[in-house]
Amino acid sequence: MDLVYLNGEYVPKSSANISIFDRGLLFSDAVYEVISVIDDRLIDMDRHVSRLERSLGELSINAFADWTAISQYLVAENKLKEGLIYLQVSRGVMDEREYRWPAPDTPPTIFAFAQERALLENPMANRGMRIITRPDLRWQRCDIKTTQLLYASLMKMEAVAAGVDDVWMTRDDMITEGTSQNAHIISSDGVLISHQLDRRILPGVTRIEMLAQAGSMELTVEERAFSIDEAKNAAEAFVTSSTLLVMPVVEIDGHRIGDGKPGDQTGKIRQNYLAAVQRASSTTN
Numbered sequence: 001m002d003l004v005y006l007n008g009e010y011v012p013k014s015s016a017n018i019s020i021f022d023r024g025l026l027f028s029d030a031v032y033e034v035i036s037v038i039d040d041r042l043i044d045m046d047r048h049v050s051r052l053e054r055s056l057g058e059l060s061i062n063a064f065a066d067w068t069a070i071s072q073y074l075v076a077e078n079k080l081k082e083g084l085i086y087l088q089v090s091r092g093v094m095d096e097r098e099y100r101w102p103a104p105d106t107p108p109t110i111f112a113f114a115q116e117r118a119l120l121e122n123p124m125a126n127r128g129m130r131i132i133t134r135p136d137l138r139w140q141r142c143d144i145k146t147t148q149l150l151y152a153s154l155m156k157m158e159a160v161a162a163g164v165d166d167v168w169m170t171r172d173d174m175i176t177e178g179t180s181q182n183a184h185i186i187s188s189d190g191v192l193i194s195h196q197l198d199r200r201i202l203p204g205v206t207r208i209e210m211l212a213q214a215g216s217m218e219l220t221v222e223e224r225a226f227s228i229d230e231a232k233n234a235a236e237a238f239v240t241s242s243t244l245l246v247m248p249v250v251e252i253d254g255h256r257i258g259d260g261k262p263g264d265q266t267g268k269i270r271q272n273y274l275a276a277v278q279r280a281s282s283t284t285n
Helices: 023-027 045-058 067-077 150-162 205-216 228-232 264-284
Strands: 003-006 009-012 030-038 082-090 109-116 129-135 166-171 174-178 182-186 191-194 220-223 236-241 245-252
Touching: 003 067, 009 067, 023 082, 030 045, 030 067, 030 264, 045 067, 045 082, 045 205, 067 082, 067 109, 129 150, 150 166, 174 228, 182 205, 182 228, 191 205, 205 220, 205 236, 205 245, 205 264, 228 245, 236 264, 245 264
Parallel strands: 129 166, 129 245, 191 220
Antiparallel strands: 003 009, 003 109, 030 082, 082 109, 166 174, 174 182, 182 191, 182 236, 236 245
């Protein structure tokens, strides 16, 4: 994965240099996307582009590029069969460190790279994830996909220290989302519950298709917040993200979910999701 994209050029990663005065580096004044690649095809690229452009608009970052062409070129030139494309856009470089934004015509810094990762054969799909809950202390605009990820990183390290797979974050005892995933449960009466879209969660790209597949399975869907106790008493639980896809959760705060094994409905949603996005990518890539 040697070739990367930086500000209009494809260069070896050893030659990709960014100024120390870039606002993405100094202030996390940047947004990003992570796009899955399966069978050398970009997954849900149109939705990723839409979310990227929304994030740029929310932060008034003026950046325009053929995001799909950049990503496709990196997949092809790096011979990436399965993994991800990381794409980041910052507000650009200033002459010196300054809180106030530079002039609107300041060129943004745009870079992207390819990374190999096993997505389809992730062993967690068979064993399920073990989760702990922690307070959600992030900023109040979690709906913008910014590079302000330090708290999420801290929580992932808490999970490592606790010997579990990840953290679900909470506000007022209600689950918001995971450190890098949307969180969902299926209640004992078969209702799929997913936090509503608002400023407390990221509008997940995988979440969109997952909900569509749940609807096709005639599952009742409620988009609302759910409590820690609801999650612990659910029949099934799972997360969605571009790299985990649809991944079952079998334990929350040491409490077994259902029978402690990946749920049947979660497995069906995962299978249907994969079939749907692979069909779509074969016609759009």
